[in-house]
Amino acid sequence: MDIATVGDLVEYEMNQDGTGVINKILPRKNYISRKAPRIKGAGNRGERLEQIVGANIDNLIIVSSYKSPNFNNRLIDRLIVAGESSHLNIIIVINKIDLDLSHTSEEWNKLYSKIGYQVFETSIVEQKGIDALKNSMNGKVNLIWGQSGVGKSSLLNAMYPSLKLKTGNVSESTSKGKHTTVTSVLKKVDEKTFVVDTPGMREIDPYGIRKEDLGHYFKEFSLYSDKCRFNTCTHYHEPDCAVVSAVENDFINGDRYQSYLNILVTIEDDMNF
Numbered sequence: 001m002d003i004a005t006v007g008d009l010v011e012y013e014m015n016q017d018g019t020g021v022i023n024k025i026l027p028r029k030n031y032i033s034r035k036a037p038r039i040k041g042a043g044n045r046g047e048r049l050e051q052i053v054g055a056n057i058d059n060l061i062i063v064s065s066y067k068s069p070n071f072n073n074r075l076i077d078r079l080i081v082a083g084e085s086s087h088l089n090i091i092i093v094i095n096k097i098d099l100d101l102s103h104t105s106e107e108w109n110k111l112y113s114k115i116g117y118q119v120f121e122t123s124i125v126e127q128k129g130i131d132a133l134k135n136s137m138n139g140k141v142n143l144i145w146g147q148s149g150v151g152k153s154s155l156l157n158a159m160y161p162s163l164k165l166k167t168g169n170v171s172e173s174t175s176k177g178k179h180t181t182v183t184s185v186l187k188k189v190d191e192k193t194f195v196v197d198t199p200g201m202r203e204i205d206p207y208g209i210r211k212e213d214l215g216h217y218f219k220e221f222s223l224y225s226d227k228c229r230f231n232t233c234t235h236y237h238e239p240d241c242a243v244v245s246a247v248e249n250d251f252i253n254g255d256r257y258q259s260y261l262n263i264l265v266t267i268e269d270d271m272n273f
């Protein structure tokens, strides 16, 4: 550990000219990371290093939007895995519910609430859910993570107007955000509350997770995984897998299981985690 990241506590010295030197990074209580994205044009070759996103975090606030960009449960599940493997408290936000005329967000809310996560449906346009979300962030260090354009910076501005973070619109043709926030910055918003706004990301592959451990980060599997025939079961091809039968009997949601399989395959394909 030699490079300081956002959220690190450090010992430093200031020079007279306003520059400074970090002498020491204090031990981290936790940190969250992902595999560094592949460099365009580099193909699939080369080891992907660990990229640390933040340290000493209490709440991982996973922000998605109902539309523009479209709700992406696969991405949420990947972010959950990263958060669970770092033992963070995970909060899920479905923003832009003003665009959700069919109330589909409620179904997703139910799914994730049932697993045990706090879920907030929010709208900047209709000023919904914002106070409740703010309450859950009170007194904590909160890292906000999600795709570009889902409204991370807009939500922070709505909760803490003095932040005045830059926000950007979403491309009409692709429904994608334009990567308005470019660096992660930790801000103190009151005596005890801190927020880290982060740049939107396109992909996330959790770092350093072994195949046989992935199931631990899908919390609802734990009710069943003790009953698999093999204690190293990856809940995929093994016989007498209690997780697979729970999926077949609708005790585990099929979408969540599909997310699990998608991540499992990427671990198998990539030896250098």
Ligand SMILES: Nc1nc2c(ncn2[C@@H]2O[C@H](COP(=O)(O)OP(=O)(O)OP(=O)(O)O)[C@@H](O)[C@H]2O)c(=O)[nH]1
Pocket (backbone or CB within 6 Å): 095, 096, 097, 098, 099, 122, 123, 124, 125, 126, 146, 147, 148, 149, 150, 151, 152, 153, 154, 155, 166, 167, 168, 169, 170, 177, 178, 179, 180, 181, 182, 198, 199, 200, 201
């Ligand atoms: N309809 C609607 N639009 C919203 C809502 N929240 C944010 N937006 C819009 O979504 C766009 C993107 O918002 P940002 O806050 O910049 O998104 P971001 O997640 O910070 O994006 P990056 O910084 O690129 O990662 C802006 O045009 C916002 O006005 C909402 O609740 N409803």
Ligand SMILES: [Mg+2]
Pocket (backbone or CB within 6 Å): 152, 153, 154, 166, 167, 180, 181, 197, 198, 199, 200
């Ligand atoms: Mg932003």
Ligand SMILES: [Zn+2]
Pocket (backbone or CB within 6 Å): 225, 228, 229, 233, 234, 235, 236, 238, 240, 241, 242, 243, 244
């Ligand atoms: Zn199993």
